[in-house]
Amino acid sequence: MDFLVANVLGTPLWLWAAFIGIVMLLLAFDLGVLHRDPHEIGVGESLMLSAFYIAIGLAFGGWVWYLRGHEDAVLYWTGFVVEKSLAMDNVFVIAMIFAYFGIPRAYQHRVLLYGILGVIVLRGIMIAAGATIVDQYSWILYIFAAFLIFTGIKMLSAGHGDYDVASSPLLKFVRKHMRVTNNLHGQRFFVREPDSKTGKIVTAATPLFLALVMVEFADVIFAVDSIPAIFAITTDPFLVYTSNLFAILGLRALYFALAAMVHRFIYLKHALSLVLIFIGSKIFLADMLGLAKVPPAISLSVTLLLLAGGIIYSLIKTRAEKPGAEKVQPLG
Secondary structure (H helix, E strand, C coil): CCHHEEECCCCCCHHHHHHHHHHHHHHEEEEEECCCCCCCCCHHHHHHHHHHHHHHHHHHHHHHHHCHHHHHHHHHHHHHHHHHHHHHHHHHHHHHHHHHHHHCHHHHHHHHHHHHHHHHHHHHHHHHHHHHHHHHCCCCHHHHHHHHHHHHHHHHCCCCCCCCCCCCHHHHHHHCCEEEECCCCCCCCCCEEECCCCEEEEEEHHHHHHHHHHHHHHHHHHHHHHHHHHHHCCCHHHHHHHHHHHHHHHHHHHHHHHHHHHHHCCCHHHHHHHHHHHHHHHHHHHHCCCCCCCCCHHHHHHHHHHHHHHHHHHHHCCCCCCCHHHCCCCCC
């Protein structure tokens, strides 16, 4: 059993296994128990599930504190809050994807949940690669920091616009190289049906599978922001990966509530922009002040204040508005 205490990316293998086990149990419980039968998830159920996932994510930080000390726990919680906030930027794009393919709300949770399996692998690969690069070339953190500052400034000045799903090169490629049905077939990603020309029975993808592909692609695009952001907070692969995964797990549950209330958070984009600028700037600020790094408690406090300010200001400004398709605006 000695292999269980062997270090993998600086963390004992048993701790990695425990984390993956927790994630798998949550997914099995969600898909096999809570959503065995497809149904439309309401705002109330969405908020209850989100509270559950957030509680699990925060509690895991307590376990990190017990095992590795308060500083690592604060770094984990900071990463969790930042990644959760940045992941919320996905909501508008995912809503546009579902609207484009005409995916009923009863089937959307299946796409989002299976999408997590892809995220577990894709984020793992990206984080492992990032950790290796940072370990070999520490100066890459300054590039990450500059990129975050640039992205934050760009988000502040960018206007709102619709996400054009139809023009996606990936969607065009998939449709060109795969058989795709015109209609949904329940919750199925693939079906067997007669070919229109030969009459032979062939396998074809459904629009539900195309939606899954596009949701996965959207996560890869958003990871371009989130991965540098978390590495600017901590370079510990375990803290980076766990904070990413717990933030994304909760977002999938929160999606249904956010999709209905996204019009109330029109200024959250500006708060996210300031968070990115702060996270990027603190690396340069630490050098200017001769510090090894900005204390984790300060990073967490500033991040929470910025996000809370953006949420509260948005709710005050939109308190008289009613939800509607015409009100939906992208967060990023």
